[in-house]
Amino acid sequence: MKITDLAILFVIIILPLNLLLDIKAQYVEAAAYKKIEINRILDTAVEDGVVGMIEGGAGKNIEINKENGVREFLNSMNINFNLLENSIEAKKLQGYISCIVVVDYDGYYVVSNQEYYNSKHEKEMKLVCNPKQSFSYSDGSYVYIFTLDNSLTVVETGSKEMFTGTRDQVAEKIGLGSCPDFMKDDKLFDQLRRKTIIEDLKKDVNFTINKHNDIARMFGISYNFTLPQIKDGDWYKTVDDVGMLVFFQGMPIGLSGERINSYALGGARLVKSSKYILEEREISPGMIQKFYHKQGCSIIAPEVETSDEIEVLDSKAECAANGYMPCPVCNP
Known part of the structure; x- marks a missing residue:
């Protein structure tokens, strides 16, 4: 075989392969750009939701309107995706919201998509706010209900007697001899408070996201919703501020099967702000x-x-x- 024939054969084999690799690289690059764009939209929407949620006050007197916060978040998402409210496309977009958590000063609300029938007896998804959950921990003798600062409520499991105040105030009311070590030390108290809040949030978020799989399938979304990897620093932010945590997953972002798997956290910065x-x-x-x-x-x-x-x-x-x-x- 002549050298020219080998060269032609080489070109015939390698050129299509290079073209395929180039196309794949372009797909990956487009998906990465799309992910950045969606994350920006998500961050903006969460910020808008938090602004709409906060009605005033500071510290333990902060006032939130969770329904208005969720409404402003959805409105911002629809605007940035150029969708009309209540349109089929907007409903589809809502299906990619696997969980919303509204963190309050003394507890949190989980907002999730739930199935319902509209006035035309058509099946739809609706974001529903579940009852408020407390940041609670029990050692068997007492139940400790934490907040975003060092105030707490302690309930004795036997007598149901209730003690409320800051850590040191409650410790004195209970009696230092009866208190566990963490109630006598600021650092130990803060470590347990943070751990309790994060574990409570993780448990409910994981349950809600897994449950969302059933709801999403009913509306044609084929994606395995699971709790994404969250940086420790972002979890810790949830114990420092009133705010909103949103999980947005499963939306196609590329031609090679890529899907978005993101979350966004927005804090009110009012618990410790310049009020x-x-x-x-x-x-x-x-x-x-x-x-x-x-x-x-x-x-x-x-x-x-x-x-x-x-x-x-x-x-x-x-x-x-x-x-x-x-x-x-x-x-x-």
């Missing part, structure tokens, strides 16, 4: 001075800052408009 605490101080009979303080100001006693009667405003401008002056100590 301003209001104080009215009587400096002489009949004369009141009004101040606003940063959270943690040394002038404001901790029991006042965590009181249910605490008054806060969102900005310095609001404080000034209501006649409050900046605290000379914390200089907000």
Whole structure:
């Protein structure tokens, strides 16, 4: 065989192979770009959901509207995917939302797709908010119900007696001799609090995502929904802030069978944010001075800052408009 014949044969064999590899590389690149784009949309939608969810307050007095948060999240997703609300495409998009978690100061809500029949007796999916779950841990003698800070409620399993306050306050009420070690130490307490919150969330999220497989199949989505790998740092963020955690999975993003498998976390940053605490101080009979303080100001006693009667405003401008002056100590 002539050398030219071998060269032609080589080209005939290698050229199609190179073309196939090139096409596959383009598919992979397109899928990677699509994933980045969807993750950006998802992050934006979660941020919009959190903004719509927060109605005011701070600390344990934070006020959320979970239904409005979920509604704003869906609205943002539809807008960014150029879909009309309640359209078939929007319903299909909703089917890729395997789980939503709304984290509150003292518990969390799991929002999941559930089957229902509309007025035309047609089967549809609807995002339903399940009852609030507490961050709870039991050692057999007591049940400890945690929050996003060091406040908690402890219930004695036998007598059902209830103790509420910060860690050290509850420890004193129960009696230091009867308390477990973690109730006597801030670091041990925080470790158990974080572990309890994360384990509770993981358990319910895993159950909800697995259950979503049945719902998704009814609406033509063939994908094995499982809990994606989540960085430890992202789990820890859920124990520091009121917010929203959304899992978005199974949407095709490439021509080679690639599917999106993502999540997004958005925090309100209000539990430990720059809300301003209001104080009215009587400096002489009949004369009141009004101040606003940063959270943690040394002038404001901790029991006042965590009181249910605490008054806060969102900005310095609001404080000034209501006649409050900046605290000379914390200089907000």
